[in-house]
Amino acid sequence: xxxxxxxxxxxxxxxxxxxxxxxxxxxxxxxxxxxxxxxxxxxxxxxxxxxxxxxxxxxxxxxxxxxxxxxxxxxxxxxxxxxxxxxxxxxxxxxxxxxxxxxxxxxxxxxxxxxxxxxxxxxxxxxxxxxxxxxxxxxxxxxxxxxxxxxxxxxxx
Numbered sequence: 001x002x003x004x005x006x007x008x009x010x011x012x013x014x015x016x017x018x019x020x021x022x023x024x025x026x027x028x029x030x031x032x033x034x035x036x037x038x039x040x041x042x043x044x045x046x047x048x049x050x051x052x053x054x055x056x057x058x059x060x061x062x063x064x065x066x067x068x069x070x071x072x073x074x075x076x077x078x079x080x081x082x083x084x085x086x087x088x089x090x091x092x093x094x095x096x097x098x099x100x101x102x103x104x105x106x107x108x109x110x111x112x113x114x115x116x117x118x119x120x121x122x123x124x125x126x127x128x129x130x131x132x133x134x135x136x137x138x139x140x141x142x143x144x145x146x147x148x149x150x151x152x153x154x155x156x157x
Contacts, residue, residue: 002089004097007046007058012036014048018058022080044074045101049081049090057081059094063105072107074098 007015016036023032040046042062049057060078065071076098081090102109 001052002056002093003050004047004059004093005050007040007048011048014055015039015046015058018048018055018080021082022058022078026080043077047094047097049085049094051085051088051090056085056088057090059097061098061101063101063107072105073110074102074105074107076109076111 005011016034019034019036019039020032023029023034039060043060044063045061047059048055049059057080058078059076059080062075062077063072064075065073079091079094081088098109
């Protein structure tokens with residue numbers, strides 16, 4: 001049986017383990033150093049995904065209005081389910097929880113497009129609007145371009 005458990009202080013070690021697994025799998029970080037306190041402080045809702053008595057993943061949400069610049073939205077920030085459990089009902093339960101939270105807050109749901117699997121499935125069933133895309137640039141490339149622009153702008157001075 002799969003269920004969600006709201007994060008509490010007794011879950012710090014297992015959440016740290018889940019965040020490390022997420023970082024290794026998603027970002028390729030070999031030995032991630034996770035600041036779990038900062039992660040917890042930065043999220044409005046954190047749930048552990050439980051199968052029987054084993055923690056198989058986590059999900060987190062942040063409710064925000066972008067400092068008054070827009071209406072309140074619930075950002076579905078992180079969703080991680082261990083391999084071997086991804087074809088389970090875990091995703092459905094997480095989506096149900098998101099629905100419960102937005103029903104209480106009376107706000108829209110925002111899902112960052114980091115890994116398109118959940119979003120693609122949801123987009124087939126619910127109308128959505130792409131709000132923004134994010135690009136990541138390597139430090140070395142940015143530094144090279146910065147130097148090039150600086151030389152171009154200040155060449156006459």
